[in-house]
Amino acid sequence: MEKEVAGVKVECVVGDITRQNGFDAVVNAANAQLRPGGGVAGAIHRAAGPGLEEECRPLAPIKPGQAVITGGHNLPNRYVIHCLGPVYGVDRPSERLLADCYRNALRLAEERGLSSVAFPAISTGAFGYPMEEAAEVAFRTIAEVAPTLRSVKVVRFVLRDEEALRVHEQAMARSLP
Numbered sequence: 011m012e013k014e015v016a017g018v019k020v021e022c023v024v025g026d027i028t029r030q031n032g033f034d035a036v037v038n039a040a041n042a043q044l045r046p047g048g049g050v051a052g053a054i055h056r057a058a059g060p061g062l063e064e065e066c067r068p069l070a071p072i073k074p075g076q077a078v079i080t081g082g083h084n085l086p087n088r089y090v091i092h093c094l095g096p097v098y099g100v101d102r103p104s105e106r107l108l109a110d111c112y113r114n115a116l117r118l119a120e121e122r123g124l125s126s127v128a129f130p131a132i133s134t135g136a137f138g139y140p141m142e143e144a145a146e147v148a149f150r151t152i153a154e155v156a157p158t159l160r161s162v163k164v165v166r167f168v169l170r171d172e173e174a175l176r177v178h179e180q181a182m183a184r185s186l187p
Contacts, residue, residue: 011179013186016156020149020186022167022178027130028057028085030168034124035079035089037115039132044070044078044092049135054090058083062090074101075110079118089122091115095133098140105147108133112151119162126164131174141174145181153186 012021027050030036039050044066046055055062061083069078074096082088093115096107111132119127129148133139152165169175 011182013182015153015186016159018152018156018159018162019164020152020156020167020182021164022169022175022182024170024172024175025168026053027128027168028053030128030166031086033087033126033128033164033166034122035091035119035127036082036085036087036168037127037129037132038090038092039130039135039137040072040092040094042071042073042094044072050130054085058085058090066092075107075114077111077114077118079122087128089119089124091118091127093132095137095139098133098138104139105143108139108144108147109151112148113155116152116155116159116162116165120159123161125161126166127162128166128168130168131170131178134174141177142181145178146185148178149182149185 038054041047065080072094077093079091093111096104134141134144
């Protein structure tokens with residue numbers, strides 16, 4: 011499914027965040043230390059190679075809602091934007107912190123003049139954010155930020171399975187005009 015909001019194409023696909031050919035940046039659902047871990051962070055670090063961890067070291071730690079940018083190393087993308095999502099029920103206000111992840115990632119993409127960014131479903135894995143709520147926050151934030159974007163023209167959500175895709179497509183239909 012795809013929609014357009016303020017000239018920005020927003021789409022949802024099932025796939026592997028480390029295989030987003032043709033995208034300027036992928037977003038890492040990072041941990042505070044920007045280290046390899048499980049889930050998205052582990053997959054991105056494994057695919058990017060050891061240079062990514064080396065580049066990340068001086069940028070850590072980051073706080074929930076913050077984003078930093080590095081090179082893509084062995085990924086097919088020029089950049090990785092690392093966001094620390096909130097741990098649901100621990101980092102508060104969770105909704106604002108999650109929205110800040112999307113807002114700050116898109117701001118970094120704009121600052122670099124990037125045209126395309128691929129996001130995972132930030133905080134919905136080990137950080138326990140309910141998928142439906144997280145998708146609503148993501149699309150509301152995209153709708154709010156899209157009119158300010160000049161270079162970013164494509165935002166993709168790369169989801170782990172058909173159920174996550176269904177949830178995101180429903181949230182997109184509700185949240186994007």
